[in-house]
Amino acid sequence: MTTSQGTRRRVGDSPALLGLIGLVCFGGLLEVLPRAGVLPAEYFPPTSTIVRALIDELDRGGFWRAVAGTVTTWLIGLAIAVVAGIVLGIVIGSIPALRLATASTVEFLRPIPSVALLPLAIVLFSAPVRSILLLVVYASFWQVLIQVLHGVADVDPVARETAASYRLGRWRQARYLVWPTTLPYAMTGIRLAAAVALVLTITGELLIGGTKGIGEEIAVAQSSIAVPSMYALIIVAGLIGLIANLATRRAERLVLAWHPSVRRELPL
Amino acid sequence: MLEIRSLRKTYGGQGRTVEALGDITLTVDDGQFVCVVGPSGCGKTTLLRCLGGLLEPTAGEVRVSGQVVTGPPDGLAIVFQEYGRSLFPWLRVAENIELPLKSKGLGKAERRTLVDESLGAVGLADAGKAYPWQLSGGMQQRVAIARAIAFQPKVMLMDEPFAAVDAQTRADLEDLVRTVWKRFGMTMLFVTHDIDEAVYLGERVVMLSSSPTHVLENLDIDLPSERDQLKTRSDARFVELRSHVYARIQEAKGAGVLRETAP
Amino acid sequence: MTRTLGRIGLALALPVILLVTWWFASADSTSFYQPPLETIIKVFPHTWTAATFKSDVLPSLIRLFIGYGLALLLGIGLGVLIGANRRLRALLEPILEFLRAIPPPVLVPVLILIAGLGDPTKVLVIVVGGVWPILLNTVEGVRGVDEVLADTCRSYQIRGWLRIRTFILRAASPQIVVGARQALSICIIMMVIGELLGATDGLGYTVVEFQRGFQIPEMWSGVFVLGLLGVLLSLAFTLVERRVLNWYHGARAAERSGH
Structure with a gap:
């Protein structure tokens, strides 16, 4: 950006620069404090040590298999939850009687903490990946379903009556009326579900064991007290989360670029 | 007393600056009811925010009861246009x-x-x-x-308070403001874009030019102190004053257009 | 009258159908891991007695409430501080964005390593999980306060704690509530995880003990209790929310009908 004549921009005015300064300070602080003995270095290794451990990890074949494993489980779980959530959401939302009949059940099942199902998942499935998928799908399905239900309910009643008066069939109504209204809500649901699904994927790996995933690697690092690599792996988990966030936000903007409606997240 | 001396306000942006207020000098005596009227977009709200200490002027000063305004002054109340907010x-x-x-x-x-x-x-x-x-x-x-x-408050500032209400409610509220002013005797500065309203309410009307804003004219409203929606508004003197203000504001608008087209 | 009865009927119909189906479908089950519903219900009374409630459910609940309370205090406090200060916000935004992206459960091993296996760690685990959604939503809420209201506060010289209490916190409260609700479900999850990864009491611990001891019907009943806990807390939250945001829903409704 060119600065125009006479207007000097102060350092404090650029958010991006300030953010970078913040990151550098944060890293610097975590380098200095353990070295100065303020924080115990055996539990809080200095930043440089963690970075070195991270670089070592990047060289290891097992690490990349773990990343691939986590991402695969996450994407499969997310895909199942999204498809199920959208299909069921539109069907339930479009039929008032069904909506009324399922409301209480949805309200009851949704708040059940997904990790509560963990012991169940372990005894029901012998393959750990399936147990993890059960948790992932259960937790993220509700995010999509609830948003889609709200989306279908948001269809303009006047538009609905117009469509009915022109004798648009059920399929056409769904295609041209319900779906466009629901899409922004569904995208919000997918964004929320992606975050939840990732958390549960890594949690499942951490708790169940026997999978190739970042969570498993962290558990192994913990039990062998490899503190720097544990932090390095946690940073990797954070980075995957960050990329997932950015990607879903990006996708949301791309898909909805043409969409005229004002979108807002529902205060649920 | 409310004193405004050589008040200027420019908004600086990237490369271009907008002069919102270009040298405003104005004095309102204690207990006076002054209406400020000007074409839309003439920086009325900027003026009012400077008076209320919500905005720092680029040059000049504002004094409320002799004290220079640097932040929201004591004894000053503002009624905003957006009642809902x-x-x-x-x-x-x-x-x-x-x-x-x-x-x-x-x-x-x-x-x-x-x-x-x-x-x-x-x-x-x-x-x-x-x-x-x-x-x-x-x-x-x-x-x-x-x-x-x-x-x-000793001074009450009103920023187009009735711009968003319907006409009948508006008439009621105008009379209410007059009554309140008479009963409590505060200094009143009432900003509006409505010429009728300004003439009907004020003891004095200050006309502003379009931006960069300066004072076009100070006009004393020599109508009887008792105002009535029906009688006052059909009064010959009211119509005369109103027409005068209208003509000046139209002039100001025309000047503004000329200024904009000139390089 | 008949309409409300019909509604209640509709609301109850599906759960009843589901339970009845489960009952009959599982009645002849010989699978060790999927016991008949009847068996699960039969073990319930002697598995979850007043004594086990006191020894297992209560410690979990106490830790949950302390942890959630601390997360609220910390999240709202820091959120107001960061949200009200533009520079501080810019400085911390990338860090917060990154810390939020870390799935909270992966921090549990670190916390156990640092602070051992005691109660403080389990509370800390809950705080670490719940604080982010509250913090980030508070920042958003505080940043989005209405400018006219902010001007009103300035011109009437409403400052300090009075301003924070009657303006900032209330104006941000719809957003804070969104964060608090997300945090509540995360806190429950963190509570269970904290207990799964090394504890000697608590709901999560008990359920896992049942699983490890192959007491499958008891384990199923424990899953029920955990689910019930989630449902009850969510219900309680809704009640509190209705009180706190009464004005918000009223104003929104008035706005909608006005247009």
């Missing part, structure tokens, strides 16, 4: 009025007296327990006025 929706009407009194450090009994008195003065004695959003737009603006009254 200037009342706290989570507080009941009485609590809305009471809040500034709390920050003033008044005791509970005194606060209650002031709240009751001000609500009575705007004709909403029974509305204290309601939430603002349960009231109509006109009633909400009455609450905002009551809050200003209860604050016991």
